Amino acid sequence: xxxxxxxxxxxxxxxxxxxxxxxxxxxxxxxxxxxxxxxxxxxxxxxxxxxxxxxxxxxxxxxxxxxxxxxxxxxxxxxxxxxxxxxxxxxxxxxxxxxxxxxxxxxxxxxxxxxxxxxxxxxxxxxxxxxxxxxxxxxxxxxxxxxxxxxxxxxxxxxxxxxxxxxxxxxxxxxxxxxxxxxxxxxxxxxxxxxxxxxxxxxxxxxxxxxxxxxxxxxxxxxxxxxxxxxxxxxxxxxxxxxxxxxxxxxxxxxxxxxxxxxxxxxxxxxxxxxxxxxxxxxxxx
Amino acid sequence: xxxxxxxxxxxxxxxxxxxxxxxxxxxxxxxxxxxxxxxxxxxxxxxxxxxxxxxxxxxxxxxxxxxxxxxxxxxxxxxxxxxxxxxxxxxxxxxxxxxxxxxxxxxxxxxxxxxxxxxxxxxxxxxxxxxxxxxxxxxxxxxxxxxxxxxxxxxxxxxxxxxxxxxxxxxxxxxxxxxxxxxxxxxxxxxxxxxxxxxxxxxxxxxxxxxxxxxxxxxxxxxxxxxxxxxxxxxxxxxxxxxxxxxxxxxxxxxxxxxxxxxxxxxxxxxxxxxxxxxxxxxxxxxxxxxxxxxxxxxxxxxxxxxxxxxxxxxxxxxxxxxxxxxxxxxxxxxxxxxxxxxxxxxxxxxxxxxxxxxxxxxxxxxxxxxxxxxxxxxxxxxxxxxxxxxxxxxxxxxxxxxxxxxxxxxxxxxxxxxxxxxxxxxx
Numbered sequence: 001x002x003x004x005x006x007x008x009x010x011x012x013x014x015x016x017x018x019x020x021x022x023x024x025x026x027x028x029x030x031x032x033x034x035x036x037x038x039x040x041x042x043x044x045x046x047x048x049x050x051x052x053x054x055x056x057x058x059x060x061x062x063x064x065x066x067x068x069x070x071x072x073x074x075x076x077x078x079x080x081x082x083x084x085x086x087x088x089x090x091x092x093x094x095x096x097x098x099x100x101x102x103x104x105x106x107x108x109x110x111x112x113x114x115x116x117x118x119x120x121x122x123x124x125x126x127x128x129x130x131x132x133x134x135x136x137x138x139x140x141x142x143x144x145x146x147x148x149x150x151x152x153x154x155x156x157x158x159x160x161x162x163x164x165x166x167x168x169x170x171x172x173x174x175x176x177x178x179x180x181x182x183x184x185x186x187x188x189x190x191x192x193x194x195x196x197x198x199x200x201x202x203x204x205x206x207x208x209x210x211x212x213x214x215x216x217x218x219x220x221x222x223x224x225x226x227x228x229x230x231x232x233x234x235x236x237x238x239x240x241x242x243x244x245x246x247x248x249x250x251x252x253x254x255x256x257x258x259x260x261x262x263x264x265x266x267x268x269x270x271x272x273x274x275x276x277x278x279x280x281x282x283x284x285x286x
Numbered sequence: 287x288x289x290x291x292x293x294x295x296x297x298x299x300x301x302x303x304x305x306x307x308x309x310x311x312x313x314x315x316x317x318x319x320x321x322x323x324x325x326x327x328x329x330x331x332x333x334x335x336x337x338x339x340x341x342x343x344x345x346x347x348x349x350x351x352x353x354x355x356x357x358x359x360x361x362x363x364x365x366x367x368x369x370x371x372x373x374x375x376x377x378x379x380x381x382x383x384x385x386x387x388x389x390x391x392x393x394x395x396x397x398x399x400x401x402x403x404x405x406x407x408x409x410x411x412x413x414x415x416x417x418x419x420x421x422x423x424x425x426x427x428x429x430x431x432x433x434x435x436x437x438x439x440x441x442x443x444x445x446x447x448x449x450x451x452x453x454x455x456x457x458x459x460x461x462x463x464x465x466x467x468x469x470x471x472x473x474x475x476x477x478x479x480x481x482x483x484x485x486x487x488x489x490x491x492x493x494x495x496x497x498x499x500x501x502x503x504x505x506x507x508x509x510x511x512x513x514x515x516x517x518x519x520x521x522x523x524x525x526x527x528x529x530x531x532x533x534x535x536x537x538x539x540x541x542x543x544x545x546x547x548x549x550x551x552x553x554x555x556x557x558x559x560x561x562x563x564x565x566x567x568x569x570x571x572x573x574x575x576x577x578x579x580x581x582x583x584x585x586x587x588x589x590x591x592x593x594x595x596x597x598x599x600x601x602x603x604x605x606x607x608x609x610x611x612x613x614x615x616x617x618x619x620x621x622x623x624x625x626x627x628x629x630x631x632x633x634x635x636x637x638x639x640x641x642x643x644x645x646x647x648x649x650x651x652x653x654x655x656x657x658x659x660x661x662x663x664x665x666x667x668x669x670x671x672x673x674x675x676x677x678x679x680x681x682x683x684x685x686x687x688x689x690x691x692x693x694x695x696x697x698x699x700x701x702x703x704x705x706x707x708x709x710x711x712x713x714x
Binding site for chain 1: 443446447458460461462463464553556557558559576579580582584588591592595599
């Protein structure tokens with residue numbers, strides 16, 4: 001499994017570098033292999049993920065716990081989006097800038113020590129797997145929206161300043177970025193809603209009374225509110241352009257704080273009671 | 287075989303000369319037949335555009351080829367060579383090949399990276415093909431030129447950015463809206479530049495073009511020309527919310543579109559972006575429009591600035607393209623050397639193949655009692671022996687050597703292996 005992971009990461013690295021070179025229109029003879037590397041790496045990563053997910057559930061452990069697992073799944077989701085954006089939506093610039101994010105996350109997960117927590121006894125394992133999948137897919141989609149928003153802001157700024165860098169030529173049109181971002185936000189909010197609802201159900205089975213005060217839950221709901229607010233501004237107040245995309249960038253930064261900060265410092269509402277009582281900070285490093 | 291180009295272009299000859307030496311006025315059959323009559327010319331093609339007239343030719347004798355090609359260029363147009371010689375350039379072999387690659391890649395064009403020239407070079411070559419005025423070397427040369435041009439277009443940014451004002455405006459519109467097929471354009475006023483921009487936008491299959499002119503008849507006329515819709519000039523603000531792209535080119539001495547007009551327009555459009563192109567001097571669109579969140583306003587100076595920047599970018603890319611040309615010229619000649627060596631290698635293989643066959647026939651007669659299997663084994667062994675003996679000389683022949691050019695090596699081989707004698711014997 002370790003070897004498969006390593007090969008997948010190496011393929012991600014090579015594919016990301018070639019994709020970026022392709023976007024920058026350099027070395028076309030070699031960049032044609034970018035998709036092959038990425039898709040093969042993604043296939044191996046998927047196999048590795050399925051194996052480790054099934055193994056965890058069969059042995060009664062939480063399948064995705066600790067930073068190593070988080071980054072691994074997050075990296076996989078990013079790469080799935082890269083493959084989709086490249087092959088289905090034909091947006092090489094977005095795929096080119098997004099692939100290094102997926103590669104960095106996967107590499108980080110490989111370098112971090114493994115940490116697994118036992119699954120709570122009465123927790124329905126498969127529902128938990130669905131919950132985790134929705135959390136990470138929504139996270140990946142919000143990450144895509146964030147990247148598209150950053151590119152939009154950069155391109156919008158260049159059009160306003162009337163000074164164009166060399167990178168301007170490779171940017172997708174503003175309208176394409178706008179539509180991609182809004183669709184990503186809608187899908188992301190739907191998935192996040194479902195993830196929060198399943199999370200509530202699972203948490204309730206563990207901490208029937210106190211899950212409402214769990215910081216992870218509160219931050220997740222706050223993120224959801226933020227994204228719903230952004231979509232409302234778009235659909236009901238007609239927000240577009242720079243300020244709309246700036247809000248998306250801020251929202252994603254908030255999301256990252258929730259994801260990294262809160263999960264590192266506070267226990268999950270779905271963790272068993274004895275785990276919840278353990279000191280949280282730095283526990284995964286031991 | 288020598289490769290030559292003789293010609294003139296916008297840098298070497300004034301327009302009066304280029305007008306006189308113009309093959310495009312004549313049917314290809316007429317001038318290509320005349321070129322084929324030159325004894326020194328084995329293959330040839332004539333490239334005639336508004337900025338250049340060039341004759342590409344190959345032949346065994348360079349001096350004769352130069353003389354006859356230049357004479358053809360002048361005499362076909364009823365001129366003496368002395369009248370045009372000061373405007374002509376002549377390039378041979380490596381220089382001629384590099385020149386063709388540069389021309390096909392638009393590195394030698396007046397507007398660097400313009401796309402038409404490749405089509406014109408292709409047309410010149412295919413016309414020669416149709417008149418059987420090409421050979422293997424010429425085919426290889428032009429095919430290579432086309433592939434070099436394609437490589438340069440894909441690997442460098444030489445043809446990426448717009449270098450005309452109207453095209454730059456269209457490119458900017460595409461950067462904002464992506465596909466323009468579901469977009470509406472409003473043209474205020476008339477004028478050559480506005481018409482050109484409208485023409486470019488029409489070629490992008492925009493959904494609708496609205497024309498508003500102070501003289502309504504002019505709007506009707508323009509609308510008919512471009513398949514658009516005329517609207518009364520005093521109602522253009524009413525129609526503006528429909529327009530994604532607004533081209534303004536009137537002679538009005540004041541702003542026709544003001545910032546305060548835009549609140550209503552943008553809210554009716556649900557804040558959808560708008561792109562204004564103000565080509566009028568003095569400006570007809572309030573520059574403060576550009577400060578609005580979803581409005582992009584570009585005036586004539588902005589567009590000129592973009593074109594100048596794009597031209598500079600193309601010049602920078604040209605340096606990369608020149609490096610590609612240099613590498614491809616070298617590669618072309620390596621291929622040509624192999625092409626030159628092919629007959630020698632064939633002669634050598636044929637000669638020793640025949641020696642082997644003769645010896646085998648003799649053995650078959652002498653070893654009458656030997657089984658067919660033994661004879662086949664001997665034949666295989668002989669075959670291997672001949673191939674091994676010839677392997678080193680052929681490798682030596684193919685090895686690039688600056689001190690010994692392929693022609694010299696070929697001659698040496700013909701003498702050492704008595705290939706001419708073998709060929710004559712074979713012919714008898």
